[in-house]
């Protein structure tokens with residue numbers, strides 16, 4: 001199952017990410033997971049595009065625009081269950097909102 005939320009501010013990356021990060025995407029280990037954080041890249045250029053479906057990695061939940069960039073994402077497999085799960089957050093260039101999505105194979 002995939003869940004989606006809309007926010008005015010980013011949830012999975014620092015609020016000042018646009019100035020904090022110098023690169024569009026950077027691999028960072030945190031919360032025991034490997035995250036890709038940065039100023040953002042389009043889904044088609046993201047290293048996790050094979051794991052995150054195109055609609056989930058491109059579509060703004062607020063205005064349905066696909067003029068978006070992924071600013072935070074991770075993909076993992078649960079050590080215990082073997083189920084995969086991922087999180088991602090998009091910034092919409094058209095409405096300025098943030099769409100956060102989470103997926104869990106076992107739900």
Ligand SMILES: [Zn+2]
Nearest residue numbers: 060063092095
């Ligand atoms: Zn939008």
